[in-house]
Every structure is written in structure tokens, then in C-alpha cells.
Amino acid sequence: MSTHKRQETPLSSMSGYAAFGGGLLAIAAGALMLRGGTVLGILLVVLGVVVFAGLYMLQPNESAVLTLFGRYVGTDRSEGLRWAFPLYRKHKLSVRARNLNIQTLKVNDKRGNPVEIAAAVVWRVRDTAQAMFEVDSYERYVSVQAEAALRHLATQYAYDEGEDLAPGELTLRGGAADVAMALRTELTERFEAAGVETVDAKLTHLAYAPEIAQVMLRRQQAQAIISARAQIVRGAVGMVEEALKGLAERDIVELDTERKAAMVSNLLVVLCSDRETQPIVNTGTLYQ
Numbered sequence: 001m002s003t004h005k006r007q008e009t010p011l012s013s014m015s016g017y018a019a020f021g022g023g024l025l026a027i028a029a030g031a032l033m034l035r036g037g038t039v040l041g042i043l044l045v046v047l048g049v050v051v052f053a054g055l056y057m058l059q060p061n062e063s064a065v066l067t068l069f070g071r072y073v074g075t076d077r078s079e080g081l082r083w084a085f086p087l088y089r090k091h092k093l094s095v096r097a098r099n100l101n102i103q104t105l106k107v108n109d110k111r112g113n114p115v116e117i118a119a120a121v122v123w124r125v126r127d128t129a130q131a132m133f134e135v136d137s138y139e140r141y142v143s144v145q146a147e148a149a150l151r152h153l154a155t156q157y158a159y160d161e162g163e164d165l166a167p168g169e170l171t172l173r174g175g176a177a178d179v180a181m182a183l184r185t186e187l188t189e190r191f192e193a194a195g196v197e198t199v200d201a202k203l204t205h206l207a208y209a210p211e212i213a214q215v216m217l218r219r220q221q222a223q224a225i226i227s228a229r230a231q232i233v234r235g236a237v238g239m240v241e242e243a244l245k246g247l248a249e250r251d252i253v254e255l256d257t258e259r260k261a262a263m264v265s266n267l268l269v270v271l272c273s274d275r276e277t278q279p280i281v282n283t284g285t286l287y288q
Contacts, residue, residue, distance in 0.1 A: 008129040008195070011066055011074025016055050016081030023051030054086040065091040065132050075128045091132060097124045097199050102146055104205050107154040109172065114209035117154050117172070121146050121187060122199040130195025138194045145190040153183050159208065172206055179203065 027048030033041025058064055058079055066073040066088040073088060077095070084090070104118040123142060125131045131138040160173045170178055184201040191198060 005193075006072065006129045006133050008127045009072070009074040011076045011084075013064075013076045013078055013082040013084045016057070016083045019051055019083035020055060020081065023048040023055075026051065050086050051083075054083045054088070055081060056084070056090050056092075057081055058092070061094065061096040063093050063095055063128050065093055065128050067091070072129060072133065093125060093128050093131065095125045095128070097122055100142060100146055101204070102150050105147065105151060105154075106209055107151050109154055110156060110158040113159060114211065115154060115159050115172070116205060116207045116209055117150060117203065118205035119146075119150050119183060119201060120204050121201045123187075123191065123196055124199060125195060126197040127195030130193070135194045138196060141194045142191060142196055146187060149183065149186045149190055153179065153186060156182075159206075172203075176203060 025048075026044045030041040030044030030046075030048060033044065035041075056064060058076065060079055062079075064076045064082070064084075066076060066084060068085070068088055076082060076084065100121040100123060102119045102121065104116050106114055106116055109115050125138065135141045154172065157170055157172045157175075157179065160171050161169075172179055180202045183203070184198050187198040187201055
């Protein structure tokens with residue numbers, strides 16, 4: 001079985017304005033001759049009608065795929081009024097950029113968590129012959145393959161960072177630009193069979209599925225609290241270290257190990273507490 005893909009063949013058509021004028025002239029001359037009862041008049045009228053049958057109009061970024069008795073002849077991308085052999089069948093096909101909005105899909109991410117994801121894809125026909133003859137309906141093909149590509153992409157990445165991921169690993173939420181580029185690359189590969197190219201692709205919606213959204217929100221909040229607490233503790237330890245160092249350098253007070261421990265404990269409580277602390281004046285001593 002042959003695996004050769006049909007490629008677009010450029011076809012040069014004639015200017016339709018000259019053909020239109022010639023056909024109109026032939027019909028007018030034939031009509032005049034018919035008054036005299038000549039057979040040539042009939043032939044001229046028929047010739048004019050045949051010439052008109054070969055006329056067709058192409059808008060900017062529009063093409064005509066021409067076939068003759070089921071055989072592909074070529075593709076005309078010229079603008080304006082054109083003329084080609086009247087027996088050619090002209091299949092008009094737009095090569096303008098088009099938008100495809102992939103509706104929100106529910107897919108499991110790399111961790112197996114259900115997420116909702118949607119995307120917008122900009123695409124256009126690159127090869128008109130492939131689009132017409134290699135797939136049954138290139139628009140339907142693009143729609144199905146785009147949805148399949150988005151589903152596959154969502155399973156390759158986790159929704160967000162976590163301890164189970166390698167440092168710097170790409171995630172759906174944290175690497176939007178890289179994820180969009182990966183989606184565009186996969187779409188380009190999938191659209192190749194239909195002669196379609198991907199102009200742009202971006203995610204338009206990304207969220208946890210409703211059934212786990214609240215749980216994941218609490219998880220994110222817990223991670224944020226832990227991170228903030230760790231930062232506070234690191235800062236507090238640095239401040240305590242500076243305080244002890246400053247007291248020692250200025251020889252303000254001499255502290256033994258137990259007094260240093262008590263001072264460190266008090267400072268850490270003050271610096272790390274999320275509530276206002278009440279000072280207590282100690283007039284006694286640590287030792288009995």
C-alpha cells in the first residue's frame with residue numbers, strides 16, 4: 001500500500017476579465033449573426049456560454065482546488081476574477097487563519113488529580129491538496145485532534161509544584177508559556193496529515209475539578225503557611241544571633257549558657273509569635 005501523501009501543485013489561471021470580455025463579445029456577435037440565420041451565430045453563442053462557465057472569483061486568502069473527472073489538477077491561489085478550463089471542477093477553500101476554542105475538559109494530571117483545562121488554537125490550511133484529499137473532513141479532523149492533544153498534554157504535567165516532583169519540573173500552573181509551546185508542537189505534529197499548520201495555541205482555563213478544589217485549596221494554604229513560618233524562623237534566628245553578638249561585643253552584660261538559653265527562648269517567642277506579646281519584668285533571678 002502506498003504511503004505517498006498528495007502535495008499541493010500550484011496552477012496558473014488566466015485573468016477572468018479578458019475571458020469575460022471575450023465571452024461577452026462572442027455572445028453579442030453570435031446574437032447579431034443569428035438575425036441573419038447563420039449557423040456561425042449559434043456556435044459563437046455556445047462558445048460565449050462555455051467561456052462564462054470557466055469563470056470563478058477568488059477573495060484574498062482564498063484558493064480553488066481544481067479537479068478534472070476526479071483527478072487533482074492543481075490549486076489556484078490568485079485573487080480576483082479568474083478563468084480556467086470549463087470542465088475543471090473548482091472546490092473553493094479558505095486559507096485564512098481560524099480560531100478553535102476547545103471547550104473545558106476534565107482530565108487527570110500527572111498525579112492523577114482531576115483538573116479542568118481548555119485552550120484556544122489558531123490554525124490555517126497550509127497545503128490545500130492534503131486538506132481536501134488526505135482526510136475526510138479537515139475541519140472535523142482539526143477539532144478532534146486538538147481535543148486529543150490537549151487531553152494528552154494535561155496528563156504529562158502536574159497541576160502545580162510539590163515535594164513529589166523534581167526540582168524545577170514544569171507544571172501546568174507554573175509554566176504557562178512552556179506548556180503552550182508544548183501544546184503547539186504537538187498540534188503541529190497531529191495536524192501535519194491534514195496539511196494544516198498551527199499559528200498559535202494557549203490555555204484559556206485551568207483549575208482543579210470542583211470535587212477536589214476545596215481540598216487542594218486547603219493544601220495550598222497549608223503549604224503557604226509552612227513556607228511563611230519557615231521564613232519567619234530563619235529571620236528570627238538571624239536577629240537573635242545579631243543581638244547576642246552585639247551584647248558580647250559591647251560588653252553590656254555577661255551571660256552564661258543558661259541565661260543565653262532563656263534570652264534566646266524569649267526572643268524567639270516574641271519574634272515568631274503571630275500575636276502581640278506582653279512584656280513581663282523579672283525582678284528575681286534564674287537561680288534559687
